Amino acid sequence: MANVTLEHVTKRYEDVTAVDDMNLDIRDGEFVCLVGPSGCGKSTTMETIAGLTKPTEGTIKIGERDVTKLPPKDRGVAMVFQNIALFPHMDVYDNISFGLRLRKYDTEEIERRVEHATEVVQLEGMLDRMPEEMSGGQRQRVAIARAIVRQPDVFLMDEPLANLDAKLRVHMRTELQRLHKKLDTTIIYVTHDQAEAMTMSDRIAVINAGELQQIDPPLICYNEPANLFVAGFIGSPSMNLINGELTNNGIQTDTFSVDFDPSILEGVSPGDQVTLGVRPEDVYLTDQSEGVGNATKPKHVTTDVLEPMGNEIFVYLNLDDSKERSMADAEGAAKGQLLMSVDPDTEIDEDQSVDIVLDRSSLHLFDTETGDALLHGLETPVAVSDETGTVAESDS
Amino acid sequence: MATETNPGADSDDKNLGPLQTWTRGVLTDQDKQDRLYRALFYVAAVFFLVTTLFPFYWLLVLALTPNSAILTGDWSLPVLGFEFPHPQGFNVYAFVEVFQQVPFHLYVFNSFVLATTTTIIVIMIASLAGYVFGRLEFPGRGGLMLAILMVSYFPPAAFLIPLFDAFLGNAVAIPFLGIEVFEPPRLVNTPGALLLPFSALMLPLSIFILTTFYAQIPDGLEDAARVEGTTRLGALVRVIMPLSAPGLATAAVLTFIAVYNEYFFSEIMALENVPQNWSPLVGGILSYQTQYTTDFNLMAAASVVGVLPMLIIVVFAQEKIVSGLTAGALKE
Numbered sequence: 107m108a109n110v111t112l113e114h115v116t117k118r119y120e121d122v123t124a125v126d127d128m129n130l131d132i133r134d135g136e137f138v139c140l141v142g143p144s145g146c147g148k149s150t151t152m153e154t155i156a157g158l159t160k161p162t163e164g165t166i167k168i169g170e171r172d173v174t175k176l177p178p179k180d181r182g183v184a185m186v187f188q189n190i191a192l193f194p195h196m197d198v199y200d201n202i203s204f205g206l207r208l209r210k211y212d213t214e215e216i217e218r219r220v221e222h223a224t225e226v227v228q229l230e231g232m233l234d235r236m237p238e239e240m241s242g243g244q245r246q247r248v249a250i251a252r253a254i255v256r257q258p259d260v261f262l263m264d265e266p267l268a269n270l271d272a273k274l275r276v277h278m279r280t281e282l283q284r285l286h287k288k289l290d291t292t293i294i295y296v297t298h299d300q301a302e303a304m305t306m307s308d309r310i311a312v313i314n315a316g317e318l319q320q321i322d323p324p325l326i327c328y329n330e331p332a333n334l335f336v337a338g339f340i341g342s343p344s345m346n347l348i349n350g351e352l353t354n355n356g357i358q359t360d361t362f363s364v365d366f367d368p369s370i371l372e373g374v375s376p377g378d379q380v381t382l383g384v385r386p387e388d389v390y391l392t393d394q395s396e397g398v399g400n401a402t403k404p405k406h407v408t409t410d411v412l413e414p415m416g417n418e419i420f421v422y423l424n425l426d427d428s429k430e431r432s433m434a435d436a437e438g439a440a441k442g443q444l445l446m447s448v449d450p451d452t453e454i455d456e457d458q459s460v461d462i463v464l465d466r467s468s469l470h471l472f473d474t475e476t477g478d479a480l481l482h483g484l485e486t487p488v489a490v491s492d493e494t495g496t497v498a499e500s501d502s
Numbered sequence: 503m504a505t506e507t508n509p510g511a512d513s514d515d516k517n518l519g520p521l522q523t524w525t526r527g528v529l530t531d532q533d534k535q536d537r538l539y540r541a542l543f544y545v546a547a548v549f550f551l552v553t554t555l556f557p558f559y560w561l562l563v564l565a566l567t568p569n570s571a572i573l574t575g576d577w578s579l580p581v582l583g584f585e586f587p588h589p590q591g592f593n594v595y596a597f598v599e600v601f602q603q604v605p606f607h608l609y610v611f612n613s614f615v616l617a618t619t620t621t622i623i624v625i626m627i628a629s630l631a632g633y634v635f636g637r638l639e640f641p642g643r644g645g646l647m648l649a650i651l652m653v654s655y656f657p658p659a660a661f662l663i664p665l666f667d668a669f670l671g672n673a674v675a676i677p678f679l680g681i682e683v684f685e686p687p688r689l690v691n692t693p694g695a696l697l698l699p700f701s702a703l704m705l706p707l708s709i710f711i712l713t714t715f716y717a718q719i720p721d722g723l724e725d726a727a728r729v730e731g732t733t734r735l736g737a738l739v740r741v742i743m744p745l746s747a748p749g750l751a752t753a754a755v756l757t758f759i760a761v762y763n764e765y766f767f768s769e770i771m772a773l774e775n776v777p778q779n780w781s782p783l784v785g786g787i788l789s790y791q792t793q794y795t796t797d798f799n800l801m802a803a804a805s806v807v808g809v810l811p812m813l814i815i816v817v818f819a820q821e822k823i824v825s826g827l828t829a830g831a832l833k834e
């Protein structure tokens with residue numbers, strides 16, 4: 107049981123900075139996910155906490171101890187690895203008791219603890235199996251049992267579910283949450299899967315290019331992303347991001363405008379480039395928008411392709427008439443397109459003309475240049491005449 | 503006209519010769535194919551068994567034949583008539599005489615101790631070196647590895663004279679300048695004069711073998727061991743080495759056999775061919791040869807006795823090698 111503090115941790119390899127001035131304060135008993143794209147430095151961050159990699163600069167504290175220079179074995183951490191990393195030449199009992207035997211616990215104590223750990227992960231009766239005789243899920247449980255049997259201060263989990271099939275992954279996800287509830291130990295969990303991070307953690311630390319972007323509870327990261335990266339990374343499919351210019355009475359993009367009083371924004375002035383962000387579920391067909399109290403003026407668009415998911419339909423909307431579409435860079439809509447999610451029973455076809463509105467209270471504004479968030483949600487609709495006439499306020 | 507230009511196209515099995523029929527059968531018929539492969543396997547197996555086991559048979563024949571009958575005896579087989587090595591009598595006493603004439607057990611002991619000690623030294627140092635070369639990144643790794651391998655490119659004889667000179671206790675000096683570097687202890691007639699060159703000469707190969715084996719162990723396993731509570735050295739001993747058992751066995755067996763059979767260095771570093779001077783097994787076998795007599799039967803019997811320890815070790819090591827091979831199955 108301990109909190110984990112990273113102060114100005116930097117890890118440089120010859121020509122790459124893997125982790126850049128990372129500051130994290132993880133509280134005792136917290137479940138924190140480090141999430142980010144591949145190669146963003148999240149695994150390196152975890153390795154510095156485990157002691158497998160020494161940081162170039164900065165200090166790491168576990169509890170109140172400065173562990174920066176301690177070897178992994180003296181840090182009171184246990185780790186579950188992406189490749190599971192069971193010792194293939196030992197049976198399950200030897201694997202689980204490996205750390206205890208190294209620490210010269212007496213046999214009775216080891217047996218008691220192993221028994222308890224196997225109960226927690228539901229592996230009773232498998233102690234004499236070899237890892238190769240077990241399924242992926244069972245091996246992962248052995249790895250978790252090996253971690254909990256030492257009763258460490260901190261659990262480190264480096265994409266432990268990445269090698270499991272989709273169904274088992276969802277199952278193990280809930281098991282890990284249950285485990286955290288039972289053990290109440292600090293867990294630091296690395297994943298590139300934002301859905302895993304959203305569902306499991308108390309707080310999410312979003313990392314990109316070695317830098318911490320935001321550390322907040324999942325819903326804060328979702329509803330109030332600190333910058334463009336977090337906005338695009340958290341949520342699936344990701345947020346629609348549309349470049350535009352700040353004007354004296356709102357934001358003007360290539361194809362439409364949204365009106366508001368720009369004086370409420372700090373750090374930007376009319377003429378600056380800003381990015382408008384809106385999640386697919388905050389885009390509504392005009393005839394389904396009764397519940398939206400704070401909607402923009404309808405915009406006429408045509409539908410492109412549909413993706414029926416069962417519980418909802420994702421609709422790609424063409425904002426302009428240009429026929430050329432660049433490929434979407436990741437999940438989400440291509441340039442000049444907007445992704446909308448509608449109810450599955452909506453009658454909608456490809457290449458159909460529809461009118462849409464955006465929920466103003468769920469719009470996000472970002473400074474295009476710095477990427478920082480300027481505003482989450484436009485509160486009061488302001489009636490301003492719109493020169494382009496494409497999207498304006500429905501009423502004052 | 504057109505059909506005649508391509509006579510092979512419509513020919514069937516009836517027009518083929520026996521060899522063509524058979525090859526076609528092997529290609530198309532699974533049963534014939536299996537039979538052919540089985541036959542080839544037995545031919546190859548018998549060939550290797552005969553070439554490896556026949557010398558032992560011959561040794562046994564020589565050992566059991568009284569020495570007088572070896573040069574004068576009639577080697578033709580009783581009924582068949584042609585000459586073939588077979589025992590001319592049954593002189594088991596030769597295996598006792600081997601130990602009566604010279605203290606042959608002491609020669610065996612010398613070689614066994616030298617081989618075991620060298621193997622232990624080589625495996626220990628080569629493991630550390632193999633870990634460093636196989637698992638760590640550092641500047642100059644390739645160059646250093648090459649330098650080590652270069653040692654094994656030299657013929658061992660190239661080292662003999664300088665080593666002999668040094669092991670006699672003469673001061674080691676820089677050539678041409680005459681500046682003395684240090685004065686080594688007198689090591690001739692001691693195991694030190696043999697263990698040092700054997701270890702140095704066997705190390706490059708073992709380092710090379712262990713480097714490739716240790717490099718294959720997934721990083722995750724070593725990381726797991728270190729987080730669980732071992733040092734890097736502990737991870738090497740508890741995880742990496744057991745998982746590289748086939749490689750360790752290979753390096754150890756090669757080293758052991760090479761040193762056990764070694765004669766060249768041993769005979770020169772032992773100033774007289776007596777077991778007290780750490781003369782090796784081969785020296786013992788040759789000591790049945792005097793200026794005027796050669797006891798071929800005793801030499802053969804001694805050779806058979808000398809093979810026995812190796813045989814025992816290989817039988818045990820084989821079990822270990824096989825179990826090491828099947829322990830694998832890493833998920834990475």
